Amino acid sequence: MAEQIRFKSGTLKVSDNPIIPFIEGDGVGQDIWKSARMIFDKAVEVAYQGKRQITWQEVLAGKKAFDETGDWLPSETVKTIKEALVAIKGPLETPVGDGIRSLNVALRQDLDLFACVRPVRYFQGVPSPLKNPERTDITIFRENTEDIYAGIEWESQTEAVHKVIAFLEEEMKVSKIRFPETSAIGIKPISKEGSERLIRSAIDYALKNKRSRVSLVHKGNIQKFTEGGFRKWGYELVQREYAQELADGRLVVDDIIADNFLQQILLNPERFEVVALTNLNGDYASDALAAQVGGIGISPGANINYQTGHAIFEATHGTAPDIAGQDLANPCSLLLSGCMLLNYLGWTEAADLIEGAIEKAFENQKVTGDFAKLMPGVEGLKTSQFSRALLAYIEA
Secondary structure, three states: OOEOOEEEOOEEEOOOOEEEEEEOOOOOHHHHHHHHHHHHHHHHHHHOOOOOOOEEEEOOOOHHHHHHHOOOOOHHHHHHHHHHOEEEEOOOOOOOOOOOOOHHHHHHHHOOOOEEEEEEEOOOOOOOOOOOHHHOEEEEEEEOOOHHHHOOEEOOOOHHHHHHHHHHHHHOOOOOOOOOOOOOEEOOOOOHHHHHHHHHHHHHHHHHOOOOEEEEEEOOOOOOOOHHHHHHHHHHHHHHHOHHHHHOOOOEEEEEEHHHHHHHHHHOHHHOOEEEEOHHHHHHHHHHHHHHOOOHHHOEEEEEOOOOOOEEEEEOOOOOOOOOOOOOOOOHHHHHHHHHHHHHHOOHHHHHHHHHHHHHHHHOOOOEHHHHOOOOOOOOEOHHHHHHHHHHHHHO
């Protein structure tokens, strides 16, 4: 019988038939979800000889939700995911204007999914702009709920922004707003609590996965109290909670300025194993690192609250409406995010089957059109053809 996943004493309690909500996604979401679901189910079936299965429960968000309910993110969707703890989603369209915030950001904030986790590794055979992309094997922990993504800002030349500027100039004696009459203003909150829980999660992940180095990436040389606070609170946390791991050499923690980090991941990517970043810096670094190993089309991602167990695993690319419904999309971002989900459940055998199938496909130059056009002489497969190849590898 299908059962809800539970979270007790810091540990997920997963039955052999867990209920997992999914958001199909907009644009190519329907193409890649159809393929991904078959592959997830086949991997679970093969790995556990039919003794385990996932009961998928569709919930609505994005354009499909708006068309059916008039709401881009129905409250019922958030409620269902909260109760189920774990969910997976395709890419979502966010309408431009009208004050509607990003649906991805809304889900992260509503569920307090404070850690955006993205493992970045290279698959042999994937076209990359680097000479040695295999040197890149880095897991990103990006703070997900604070920084300028909190959305605290006021539009230029409005009554509200003039009040904020007046307060800053008159009450706080700020004199560095160069053009106060036309400036928009945004606020960048970075807290000790938010920084600590993100950095603690990164360190725990590193120790669990036999990674010894955690690097704090920040811009504390300029933003001394926000980005600098992130660095300071990180080091204080390490000394307070991980002194033994530091002493016996299981853990090394260092830090690096964000702009230098973007340079070093090109020059010396092997220097980094697990990195913890504030929200904006993490956004830049995630896409930059994905490009080094073949692009965001094969970049997996998860948004996790390690304190409550809540997690949403997602395709990290956009909706690609120009190819939607044409059986042309690359499903690997969603598939690898599904591997992260399976690993999160403790179903590592099924995750390994999918990842191994993807490795074999790339090694044999069985790729979708986005990669094929960068590989002379290779004919691109449709989404369905690529998926059938993966199913054959899994069954073998």
